Amino acid sequence: MQRYFTEDHEWIAVEGDTATVGITDHARTQLGDIVFVELPAAGARVSKGKEAAVVESVKAASDVFAPVSGEVLESNTAIETDPSIVNDAPEGDGWFFKVRLADSGELDGLMDEAAYKAFVSGL
Amino acid sequence: MLDAIGAPSVDALFADVPEAARLSGLVEGLPLHAPELAVERQLAAMAARNQPAGDRPFFLGCGAYRHHIPASVDHLIQRGEFLTSYTPYQPEIAQGTLQALFEFQTQVARLLGCEVANASMYDGSTACWEAIVMARRITKRGKAVLSAGLHPHYVSVATTMARFTGDRLETALPTLADGAPGDDLARLLAAIDDDTSCVVVQNPNIFGHVADLSDLAAAAHARGALLVAVVTEPVSLGLIRSPGEMGADIVVGEGQALGVGLQFGGPYVGLFACAEKHVRQMPGRLAGETVDAEGRRGFVLTLSTREQHIRREKATSNICTNSGLCALAFSIHLSLLGERGLRDLAALNHGKAVRAAGRLAAVPGVELVNGPFFNEFTLRLPRDARPVVRSLAERGILGGVSVGRLYPEGDGRNRGLVVAVTETVTDEDVAAFADALGEVLA
Numbered sequence: 061m062q063r064y065f066t067e068d069h070e071w072i073a074v075e076g077d078t079a080t081v082g083i084t085d086h087a088r089t090q091l092g093d094i095v096f097v098e099l100p101a102a103g104a105r106v107s108k109g110k111e112a113a114v115v116e117s118v119k120a121a122s123d124v125f126a127p128v129s130g131e132v133l134e135s136n137t138a139i140e141t142d143p144s145i146v147n148d149a150p151e152g153d154g155w156f157f158k159v160r161l162a163d164s165g166e167l168d169g170l171m172d173e174a175a176y177k178a179f180v181s182g183l
Numbered sequence: 184m185l186d187a188i189g190a191p192s193v194d195a196l197f198a199d200v201p202e203a204a205r206l207s208g209l210v211e212g213l214p215l216h217a218p219e220l221a222v223e224r225q226l227a228a229m230a231a232r233n234q235p236a237g238d239r240p241f242f243l244g245c246g247a248y249r250h251h252i253p254a255s256v257d258h259l260i261q262r263g264e265f266l267t268s269y270t271p272y273q274p275e276i277a278q279g280t281l282q283a284l285f286e287f288q289t290q291v292a293r294l295l296g297c298e299v300a301n302a303s304m305y306d307g308s309t310a311c312w313e314a315i316v317m318a319r320r321i322t323k324r325g326k327a328v329l330s331a332g333l334h335p336h337y338v339s340v341a342t343t344m345a346r347f348t349g350d351r352l353e354t355a356l357p358t359l360a361d362g363a364p365g366d367d368l369a370r371l372l373a374a375i376d377d378d379t380s381c382v383v384v385q386n387p388n389i390f391g392h393v394a395d396l397s398d399l400a401a402a403a404h405a406r407g408a409l410l411v412a413v414v415t416e417p418v419s420l421g422l423i424r425s426p427g428e429m430g431a432d433i434v435v436g437e438g439q440a441l442g443v444g445l446q447f448g449g450p451y452v453g454l455f456a457c458a459e460k461h462v463r464q465m466p467g468r469l470a471g472e473t474v475d476a477e478g479r480r481g482f483v484l485t486l487s488t489r490e491q492h493i494r495r496e497k498a499t500s501n502i503c504t505n506s507g508l509c510a511l512a513f514s515i516h517l518s519l520l521g522e523r524g525l526r527d528l529a530a531l532n533h534g535k536a537v538r539a540a541g542r543l544a545a546v547p548g549v550e551l552v553n554g555p556f557f558n559e560f561t562l563r564l565p566r567d568a569r570p571v572v573r574s575l576a577e578r579g580i581l582g583g584v585s586v587g588r589l590y591p592e593g594d595g596r597n598r599g600l601v602v603a604v605t606e607t608v609t610d611e612d613v614a615a616f617a618d619a620l621g622e623v624l625a
């Protein structure tokens with residue numbers, strides 16, 4: 061499984077044509093305690109760079125942008141009922157939604173883990 | 184200054200005000216220059232031509248109701264702590280205001296039959312529009328179906344807003360024969376489809392008809408749509424089952440009838456309540472109960488991430504305030520009444536209205552349109568009601584709202600007269616109205 065990162069602090073884990081999307085540990089740290097997430101419904105279409113989900117912390121409400129385009133296969137209903145899962149494991153059980161990749165070429169512009177670490181340390 | 188802002192004239196700044204509502208020429212009887220004393224006398228003489236609601240038989244309703252407001256309401260809201268307080272962003276200095284809003288929300292939620300209510304909106308019409316766009320956000324659908332019995336001013340506000348948001352509204356004109364969601368029901372049911380975000384229905388409706396909304400709620404829910412219910416006379420809820428209990432998902436209303444007074448049409452107070460699962464899509468301020476660092480009960484504004492000062496253009500609404508003082512007046516009036524008092528007041532209104540309807544329908548040529556009603560009903564006159572209302576006013580009787588004022592002509596609507604009878608109406612008022620109506624129609 062290959063993992064990619066965006067400058068908007070989302071991560072994408074790709075397996076075949078399925079991409080799992082979430083927010084990075086860095087994003088979670090910056091937002092503070094997350095109290096609510098709003099996720100796209102299964103079957104919805106998301107477009108690269110367009111808002112796909114909303115995450116609310118005690119400090120702010122932020123959009124989560126789709127890092128790739130495609131059809132939403134599943135959203136993580138567990139974090140809707142218990143957003144603290146995102147606080148504890150943003151890059152694991154706290155994933156947001158899965159999409160079927162419409163164009164694997166969209167992955168080319170994304171960072172790998174080392175590049176993202178360098179990007180964050182430069183912020 | 185006009186050059187700097189690119190306006191050709193001062194008049195151009197008023198271009199958005201409809202021509203008919205603009206003053207052309209001089210104010211009647213006033214020269215361009217006159218001593219202050221002379222201006223005062225002239226304006227006082229003009230004001231004396233008004234017919235005040237409080238000193239003659241008064242039967243106007245249609246969304247604004249004259250009720251007796253205990254003098255203590257006005258006394259209490261004018262305390263400086265309430266009267267001059269600003270929006271309570273800082274809980275450490277605003278506990279009184281926040282608690283008052285919290286109690287208001289509790290009263291509104293219980294009255295409308297919902298789990299949660301906000302700290303109020305500007306008025307009933309804007310609350311109604313906000314409910315329509317909230318239903319769109321929840322369902323992600325763009326078509327709202329409005330009952331023909333919804334107040335025409337509320338329909339106007341929604342239509343104006345929808346011009347800019349792109350929401351699609353399906354509206355219809357009422358006829359005097361229907362208007363009950365009973366008769367409008369077939370149209371509403373037929374209009375609900377997979378693109379419908381909500382059905383909007385008023386109870387009691389613009390003609391005073393009272394209906395059971397349960398079937399409409401079930402039909403909307405079956406297609407994934409919401410039921411938005413509108414209440415313009417909250418005193419009715421002392422007798423009628425609340426819209427929330429009948430299955431409405433969002434219940435909005437005009438709170439003016441409790442504590443606020445007619446006030447020439449405003450400021451009023453919009454009521455807004457919904458099911459708790461929808462609370463994050465609700466517009467407006469929300470006061471919540473919490474505990475401070477020492478575990479003591481306290482109040483704060485909560486779920487503010489919905490709001491514009493945090494969420495900017497993604498906020499649920501651009502309302503950044505509430506009708507704080509009117510909401511306080513509502514709460515104080517309702518607290519003074521208590522549950523028992525509200526039921527008694529509602530029963531008093533209904534009883535007086537039933538007796539008045541019987542007396543007025545006995546006037547030759549006059550028919551009562553309604554089946555069930557609360558404190559407002561519609562009469563069908565043998566001719567156009569507007570000149571009749573004027574003739575009654577010349578006799579010192581403010582005898583209701585002619586339907587022709589509210590709607591374009593057609594379907595015999597202009598023969599309709601909507602009459603409200605609250606606890607402020609005496610038997611002598613009704614007798615004077617009935618006698619005068621008989622004379623005018625003779």
